[in-house]
Amino acid sequence: MALWHIENAGPEALILRFGERMDPQLLPVIRAATERLAALKEPAPGGDKPPAIRDLVPSYSTLLVCYDPVLNDFRSLSGQIRQCLRGLEQDLSDNRGGGRLVEIPVWYHPQVGPDLERVARHHGLSVEEVIRRHSQRDYPVYAIGFAPGFAYLGNLDPTLATPRLDSPRQTVPAGSVALAEQQTAVYPIATPGGWNLLGRTPMTLFDPDLEGLCPLSPGDTVRFVPISREQFLKAGGVEE
């Protein structure tokens, strides 16, 4: 059985579908496909011939491939992609996973997590218990989007699932660690946002001057590590 199929997504993109449901089993498959197709995103060595693929956008159960319609049409690129992904199953059984474990230190405190106490009350838990339940799980990265470097992490302990705010905040500070419904995330840059804020990390999650720009990619695993205010400040964290 094929792991995936190709559909058109307009004249400049096509989309590979690997499934229809949120499923951590799909992440290594999509990651492996993205890594293989990345070869078509690089300019051909030596020449200034532009690359066949402009962008590869993995997400939950799909991989969007954006291409230059002058250099490719849907049929020829679909053929190239099928060829490039031949034997993908084998890669996966040889090297299951491939994602990295990334530890994100978090100072959980009402001063930087203004919704921490409300989330605790909402579930009839103590603040300490919310912190314990949030930080004891490993979360796969399902997708990056919404804002530069914003990683969608799932799934939360179901006893922590909390609706979004009725009205989003005008500005959520960079580094805010947040949850909404079944998912959790870190805001990499200051943006408006409606998720519940539990704390803040001193770690940089998006920086255009940083090599790699963003430490996370889909298929990685995130673990939140509680730290004290002193550790937060020492690591360069900003309280305001």
Add this chain to the structure above:
Amino acid sequence: MNDSDTGFEVLEPGPLTLVQDLGRFGYQHLGLSPGGAADEHAFLWGNRLLGNHPKCPALEVTLGGLVLRAHKTTQIALTGADLQARLNGEPLSHWHSHRIEAGDRLELGYPASGVRGYLAVMGGFQFPPVLGSVATVMREKMGGPDGQGRPVEAGDCLPCPTPTARQYDRRLMGVLSRFIPDYRQPLTLGLVAGQQHDHFRGRDLARFHNSDYRLSNRSDRMGIRLEGEPLKPEPAGILSEGIPFGAVQVPPDGQPIVLLKDRQTIGGYPKLGTLCPLHAFALSQRQPQSTVRFRPMTLDEAQGRLRRFYRFFGV
């Protein structure tokens, strides 16, 4: 003084003037929108009139109001929305290139038609690219005059290269009238069906293709919201997936949104398909309350049109 530091001084920036090129590709997997000129048709004509490379940065002047003082002798071209430009008080022809002397005052008024005017300069405006592009995406704090996504402001210096005598003497050129679009004309948008097209029932699709939609006032570079016959996709939400330029998505209120250059990279609303990008460019020049219709377009037709367009402009 370093010659490359001079160009145009901004006396008044207007409501929204942005530095744009053809966009920032290769970073959508990190959540960065490509950005770039909302209307590539007008943008590319500006560069072509001046003999520029098609990717040379230009100014996208939304709703006019820009006033500049030239500190350099060069050529410019004006395309897109008709902003009734004046040079030292004298009207300038639109969709045309012009010679500019140091000391000249260039004034752009408010659009008689269209939304976004483009001001291109010989050799392009020169700003350090961020991740390969100067395209301004304000929400992401990327690109623009400061590299941090801000629009053009009063007091900015917009540097441009000094043309050689031969460049400066280049014959002034205009776009043939049959290639100049009238942004007040009714617009029919070609839609390539795809993605969640089968989440929409036949009755909804018939209604969608047979009725007028009006452009909402709540439209911007991220997307154009349309108002008309509501559609009811089933199911109403999907797992978030990558969004191509021109995708037509339908949120729970049933009113379609066409996603443009500053769109989010992934999203979870069902999509009817994707517009032919040439029609998405034309759509971004329609003023609020204009009406548009949709018609089905095959993938082959859309790719053929787009290929001819980019080949014509040498992209």
